[in-house]
Amino acid sequence: MSRFVVGQFSESFPPLTDGVGFVVKNYTELLLANGYEAYAVVSGEHRKRGYAKDHQAGIDYTIRASMYPLPRIRPYGVIVKGRNFKGEVGKINFDLIHAHAPFTLGRYAQKLAKEQDIPLVATFHTLYKDDFIAVLGSKRIANLLMKIIIARFEKADEVWTPSLWSKKRLQEYGFSGDIVVVPNGTDFTLPTDEEYREYQERGRELAGVDPTTPLLLYVGQINEKKNLQLILNSLLLAHQKGVNFKMVFVGDGADLSKFNTFVKKNALEEKITFMGRVVDRGAIKALMAAATLFPFPSQYDVSPLVLREAAAFSLPLLNTKDSATAFVTTNGVDGFITENSFEAFSKTLIELIGDPTLCEKVGQAARTNLYISWQDVISEVSERYANLIERRRK
Numbered sequence: 415m416s417r418f419v420v421g422q423f424s425e426s427f428p429p430l431t432d433g434v435g436f437v438v439k440n441y442t443e444l445l446l447a448n449g450y451e452a453y454a455v456v457s458g459e460h461r462k463r464g465y466a467k468d469h470q471a472g473i474d475y476t477i478r479a480s481m482y483p484l485p486r487i488r489p490y491g492v493i494v495k496g497r498n499f500k501g502e503v504g505k506i507n508f509d510l511i512h513a514h515a516p517f518t519l520g521r522y523a524q525k526l527a528k529e530q531d532i533p534l535v536a537t538f539h540t541l542y543k544d545d546f547i548a549v550l551g552s553k554r555i556a557n558l559l560m561k562i563i564i565a566r567f568e569k570a571d572e573v574w575t576p577s578l579w580s581k582k583r584l585q586e587y588g589f590s591g592d593i594v595v596v597p598n599g600t601d602f603t604l605p606t607d608e609e610y611r612e613y614q615e616r617g618r619e620l621a622g623v624d625p626t627t628p629l630l631l632y633v634g635q636i637n638e639k640k641n642l643q644l645i646l647n648s649l650l651l652a653h654q655k656g657v658n659f660k661m662v663f664v665g666d667g668a669d670l671s672k673f674n675t676f677v678k679k680n681a682l683e684e685k686i687t688f689m690g691r692v693v694d695r696g697a698i699k700a701l702m703a704a705a706t707l708f709p710f711p712s713q714y715d716v717s718p719l720v721l722r723e724a725a726a727f728s729l730p731l732l733n734t735k736d737s738a739t740a741f742v743t744t745n746g747v748d749g750f751i752t753e754n755s756f757e758a759f760s761k762t763l764i765e766l767i768g769d770p771t772l773c774e775k776v777g778q779a780a781r782t783n784l785y786i787s788w789q790d791v792i793s794e795v796s797e798r799y800a801n802l803i804e805r806r807r808k
Contacts, residue, residue: 418509418803419451423523425515427456429693430489432635433598433719434514434539437576440601441512442475442791455503455519457481457493479519487549488668493518501657502753508532508695509803514539516566524569533802535569537596538584541714548639552654570804576717578739579668583716586697596795600722601790602699604781610703613696617704620697621687623660628767630659631705631729633654633698633720634712636667636688641711641734641754646673648760650680652767659685659767662701666691668772702727705751707766711736711759725784728777732763 422442426435438454445452458478479499483491495518503526520536525536542563548558567589569574575581576598584593584711601672605613623629630649634640637789639660641669642663649661663673663686677686692698708724711734723741725748733740734754743749752762756788 416788417450418799419507419713420445420454420799421453421455421457421503421508421523421526423511423513423515423519425457425481425493425517425519427454427458427491429691430458432489433715433717436601436719437537437539437598440599440788441792441795442767443608444788445501446475448792449797450796453477453506453608455479455523457519485668487545489666490508495519495522506556511537511562512537512799513570516542516563520566524566529604531806533571534569535572535574535799535802538567538575538580538589538593539575539716541583541716543587544714548776551805557689560587567591571641571806572798577738577741579738582717589605594798597720597791598717598722599791600726601695601785601788602718602723602726604785605699605703606643613703613727615704616697617700617702618800620700621660621662621704623704626658626737628659628702628770629701630707630709630767631663631664631701632662632709632770633664633701633723634674634686634718636663636665636670637673638669639673639714640667641713642669642673642675644711644754644756644759645709645763646676646686647756648763649686650682653680653682653685654664655764656792657767661686662705663688664690664698664701665774682743698723699727706731706770707732707763710739710761711737711754712739713754715739721784722786725780728731728774730776730780732759732766734759742784744783746776748783750776 422438424434424438426432432714442452442454454476456476456478475555480494481491483489510533511523511527514537527587543560544555546559547553572594574594575584576597581593581595596623597623621629639706702724710731710733716738730749731739733743734748735751740751745751
């Protein structure tokens with residue numbers, strides 16, 4: 415099949431710092447680069463400002479609905495599909511639609527696919543039940559909502575998920591159909607030795623550290639559900655023990671203010687920095703090159719992009735047992751795994767801060783074992799799309 419038209423429907427998209435949004439961005443841009451027609455049908459806070467930012471960044475493939483953030487789930491919120499938005503989407507004759515979330519735009523994707531009699535792919539990216547319980551405080555309501563979510567996945571022609579770990583979670587939620595595992599990749603290319611040294615120098619400047627100070631890095635949502643309090647508690651203990659380190663958090667989220675308060679209350683301002691949202695991908699690369707270790711205790715993510723990004727820069731992750739990242743990591747070989755407890759995590763973190771040689775060795779193996787480029791992924795994606803479209807047309 416020479417050319418097809420695909421819509422990637424997602425409620426998150428850059429500049430929002432969210433893994434799903436970056437998946438959609440890379441799917442869309444690489445499909446376009448490979449000669450297909452692709453659109454990112456997404457939402458964004460303040461639609462007109464979103465378009466301006468898109469165009470300034472050279473992005474002309476987005477169609478944005480308006481999103482109004484809500485306090486408890488910020489930066490996410492209520493999505494409004496205005497007349498202009500519907501008009502722009504309605505002009506496109508899609509051959510296939512890919513829904514990356516089962517909510518407002520996911521329902522809209524399902525409706526359009528049915529009306530146009532075209533295949534619908536749905537990807538399971540997120541532990542929705544955990545989110546429902548956190549926001550609503552009720553397992554009973556969360557279970558009812560999950561039945562609705564599973565029913566939406568059952569209407570897709572194919573259901574994808576990025577890891578065997580997340581496939582198991584979706585089955586535990588009650589989905590009994592076939593599930594295709596399509597891994598996530600990274601848009602980071604493997605740096606040459608010279609590029610790595612240049613990035614490393616810039617990263618130290620950005621973090622404000624000299625080569626003798628171990629740099630720890632976290633990139634992602636600043637949210638309790640990411641288990642970040644475990645990092646902060648462990649770093650407080652490290653500080654109390656006189657350990658030399660600098661920790662940089664990159665990202666935005668609902669609990670940024672709360673965590674900043676923790677840092678100030680414990681006089682950790684010289685040790686811990688929250689940089690906020692960083693849209694310069696070069697800066698992220700620089701920080702990863704300069705870092706010794708990436709503490710990542712999240713039990714929430716189903717296939718975090720940072721695993722692949724960090725691998726490109728030989729940066730090992732410190733994971734917690736039974737997480738998605740631990741599932742693909744061999745402890746002490748291409749990453750580190752510890753129990754999801756303060757005692758175990760803090761002990762391992764402090765030991766690794768003091769052993770940069772081990773971190774470097776394990777980071778090199780992570781580069782070899784865990785790195786996957788988006789170009790490799792998109793080859794499989796486009797082939798699966800073509801097969802679905804051909805089957806529907808027969």
